[in-house]
Amino acid sequence: MSSGFSISFAKKCIVVTGGNRGIGYALSRAVAQAGANVAIIYRSSKDAPEVAEKLSKEFNVKSKAYKCDVSDTDLVNKTLKQIDEELGPISGLIANAGVSVPKPALDLTHDDFKTVFDVNVFGVFNTARAVAKLWLERKQQGSIVITSSMSSQIINKSAEATPLAQVFYNASKAAVSNLTKGLAAEWSSQGIRVNAVSPGYVNTDQTSHMEKKIRDFQARSLPLGRFAEPHEITGQALLLLSDHASYMTGGEYFVDGGHLIW
């Protein structure tokens, strides 16, 4: 029996930052599968154009990769306008690009701080503002989904009960979860919804650097007993992008295998 619940983004255009690999790629693929034209924003991966082309062919949608550092305001504004003209009008943004600098606190530098906060906080703000500007100018409604992290709430520990070295990363995710509320508050009355999806551990390049001992300990500690695969994060993001979430804004939704239970 059909539940009658389905999500379609046919004739829509969704922008995914960091959409060429990891969680971002799973998100790009999921929105393409739901019928959207997909603009993939990436920083330096050479195969990003091929990734976009593959999605176009697989799902018969328009998909293109745009090389753009999300922390560069002029470039972000220019790129979002270009996407709007080529694949748009843009109807949704997934601000997903993120970086981490895993070092003990005593070794961290001001440059490390800038590396993390320029992408994870300012980069999210930059892309969200560029899209909102386009929408506000033409009185268009839209939905922005930000990839935050369970790290906005907690500090992860190793098997020896010492904290994992992620001080700036954790702080940046706490900041971006609060930024989500601030932007939602500013733009909700104009029909722009802003929400965050906060994954737990996901098998991507970002977690591949973890020592096996730490990975195994973390996985064993989780109520669901394993890390997520990237596609398991997509359902919540698609829901928030869609009109099914028309009464949801300013929220942070955890997809963390139960991590925050204990």
Ligand code: NDP
């Ligand atoms: P990956 O390290 O696999 O991919 C990072 C992506 O971000 C790449 O596409 C990269 O582009 C892009 N990117 C990085 N910096 C910039 C920049 N300055 N401008 C444009 N694009 C940039 O990350 P994940 O898939 O693991 O993570 C995606 C998001 O999910 C991040 O925000 C991360 O913090 C968050 N997250 C991840 C978790 C995990 O366990 N993996 C858990 C919780 C949250 P390029 O390929 O060109 O370098």
